[in-house]
Amino acid sequence: MKFLVKTIAALLMVAVSFASNAQTILIKNAKVHTQTSAGVLVDTDILIENGLIRTIGEGLTADSALEINAKGKVVTPGIFAVMNQVGLVEIGAIAGTNDAGVEEIDGLGASLSVDEVFNPKSTLIPMNRAGGVTRTLIKPYNGTSLFAGLGSVMDMSGDYDSLIVSDVAVFATYGEYAASLNGGSRAAALRDLEQAFSQANEYLDNAGAVKSGEYRELDYSLSDLATLGRVLDQEIPLVVSVNRANDILTVLDFAKSHELALVLEGAAEGWKVADKISKAGVPVILNPMDNIPSSFESLNKRYENAALLNKAGVRVMFSSETHNAQNVRYAAGNAVAYGLPYDKALAAMTNAPAKVFGGASNYGKLMPGFKAELVVWSGDPLEVTTHAEQVIIDGKVTDMMTRSKRLEQRYKDITNDNNTYYRK
Structure with missing residues (x-):
């Protein structure tokens, strides 16, 4: 019984922590590959709350939401x-x-x-x-x-x-x-x-x-x-x-x-x-x-x-x-x-x-009630010239910085010696 009480308490703490960290995100005007019977939706909005997809439709609004303009872009499951x-x-x-x-x-x-x-x-x-x-x-x-x-x-x-x-x-x-x-x-x-x-x-x-x-x-x-x-x-x-x-x-x-x-x-x-x-x-x-x-x-x-x-x-x-x-x-x-x-x-x-x-x-699908684990692509995700613009995991926008990008930023300018490791 003590173990059960501790387990429930731990789960509640995780849930509260997750809810406090979750973002409200509104993706606007995207081409959405739902992977459901609804198929592909055009000029469609996705509202994300508390880590889940709340609504998919047109003309959605949400107060204090982080808004992502996805006009001309493609959204798929991650x-x-x-x-x-x-x-x-x-x-x-x-x-x-x-x-x-x-x-x-x-x-x-x-x-x-x-x-x-x-x-x-x-x-x-x-x-x-x-x-x-x-x-x-x-x-x-x-x-x-x-x-x-x-x-x-x-x-x-x-x-x-x-x-x-x-x-x-x-x-x-x-x-x-x-x-x-x-x-x-x-x-x-x-x-x-x-x-x-x-x-x-x-x-x-x-x-x-x-x-x-x-x-x-x-x-x-x-x-x-x-x-x-x-x-x-x-x-x-x-x-x-x-x-x-x-x-x-x-x-x-x-x-x-x-x-x-x-x-x-x-x-x-x-x-x-x-x-x-x-x-x-x-x-x-x-x-x-x-x-x-x-x-x-x-x-x-x-x-x-x-x-x-x-x-x-x-x-x-x-x-x-x-x-x-x-x-x-x-x-x-x-x-x-x-x-x-x-x-x-x-x-x-x-x-x-x-x-x-x-x-x-x-x-694995984009529909209300499912986890907000998705990608906003610059275009067709199966094309080599396309890239991921936003990656969302558990309803949170993730950091797109990589070691390669840091190296690029560090050594891109070779007109001075500020790119050496020991200089700030």
Whole structure:
């Protein structure tokens, strides 16, 4: 009871603090991509109060509101960057700035969680935020295990309380890399996956006896088995990196046999078995810019992959890079150029990840009652010449300053020596 009272009190304090910091913002005369059945609205206003979208319509007014003139500009939900190590890596080649995973790990590694080591003050956060990224799904690297660990959803506010949802998915791999971890054999890798989930099932059915030592000794840690138990209960999805068409079918069969919520990542040859992916109801995360085979398992990569998967009825999402997560919108534009409908491309980096990884109840669409997490663009967000003019997270206008802009300002004027570090 004491814990409950303290928890409620803490939540009330957070709510009061949030309300006091929230802004009233009125965006005027924008072209609004709602990502709802309302479609695209022109010359439309958006009123934001207490961190939420209060009203969308024409001719709105609000006393004491921060007014943003968006005439000729475009408003979309914020970019949800998926599958990266933002906040975990600063300089990939320097180990001291890299908390994205463990090269060698004992056991499965399925329970490795990284949200507690997320650095909200990383220079990559303002850089990507200024490019329109408002939240990200971070994950560990794959090391020497079939499982990389757990991924979490973080916001890009730069605040220390950046966690949105912890441990929303387990990440694994299958195919050439998985085979290399298992003596060069896909069959051995599949056997290990089967054994891991079989023992997780045992643990679910006999958790009390296992913990008390009254059950046979299992091969994996209890934390790993409990994590896989969440996947077996369909509490969180299993995201499997896989590329070759027949490997994709193997993973689909594996997920079906264990009744798992599955997400495919990579899926270089997904277009070849798009109908089967669609029939299984499995979403796909891919990079629309990736059409050069980097291995034998990806010989049939093509730019049309996203369009062909979407045509078959597959929900498509776009992966993102760590240092340049904001460039996912350029990849989306490339997908549109190769046949993906515009609204689907926009959804692939906003609404679709919210539905799959959490937050769909209040994020990823522009409508009353939803979180005010959006971007005001200078023009079409899928065009390379467009830039984000305002980024709003939790109903607050964020700082658009980045390290690059500071360097530009510092060294732009070379007519005098005032740009040296030790002079003010």
